[in-house]
Each structure stands twice: as structure tokens, then as C-alpha cells.
Amino acid sequence: MNHRTTLFAAGLLGATGVAFGAFGAHALREFLVEQGMTSAWDTAARYQLLHAVALFAAGAWQRSSQGAVQRRLSWAAVCWCAGTVLFSGSLYGLAAGGPRWLGPVTPLGGLALLAGWLCVASAALVKES
Numbered sequence: 001m002n003h004r005t006t007l008f009a010a011g012l013l014g015a016t017g018v019a020f021g022a023f024g025a026h027a028l029r030e031f032l033v034e035q036g037m038t039s040a041w042d043t044a045a046r047y048q049l050l051h052a053v054a055l056f057a058a059g060a061w062q063r064s065s066q067g068a069v070q071r072r073l074s075w076a077a078v079c080w081c082a083g084t085v086l087f088s089g090s091l092y093g094l095a096a097g098g099p100r101w102l103g104p105v106t107p108l109g110g111l112a113l114l115a116g117w118l119c120v121a122s123a124a125l126v127k128e129s
Helices: 003-025 029-035 038-063 067-095 105-125
Strands: none
Touching: 003 029, 003 038, 003 067, 029 038, 038 067, 038 105, 067 105
């Protein structure tokens, strides 16, 4: 992912994170409370918004970097996008009454999010010339 794609993804995840958060707090509130899934929905929205901000920062760093740093940040962005879709998406689905098979998808998304952070850490260790 180049910096423009990363920044686009940050904007998209940020906007949809706000929308899903508001939807859960208002339109779905009663349903989520009845199902005992308010916490799951809130966690999904919080992680989505947190990683949208992280993507924004990664996009800014990508723009001013090159070589190995830029590649590692690109991998971080890919991992965070996939991880957010899998992690937050599966939690949204479970909270909304979706199929139980979504349960095992959540930790896969979490692993992708962790991988993204490790890519950032490795980018920070690259010695640029």
C-alpha cells in the first residue's frame, strides 16, 4: 500500500467506525442491551477507530520514508486493514446476532492487528542512510 491508499483506508475506517459506533449507541442500543452485546459492539468500534488513527499516522510516516521502512509500513497498513475487518467485523456480526462461526474469526483479526504493530516496530528499527 502506498501512502495515499493507507490514508484513504484511514479515512474510510474512521468514518465507518464513527457511523457504526453511533448506530450501536442509538439505533441498536435496545437490541444490544437485551442480547448482552453492548460491550462487544463498543470494543469493535473502539478498535476500529484506534486503528484508523494508527493508519493515518502510518500513512504520514510512509509519505516521508522509502525503502525498507516504507515496505514495512505498507505491511502494517495491510495487516491493520485486514485485522480491523476481521476483528471488528466479526464482533459487529456477533453482537448483531450473526452466526456463531464468526467467533473464531475474531482472534484471527487480533493476530493481524498484532502483526501490524510488529511491522511498525520493525520499521522503527531500520537504519536509514
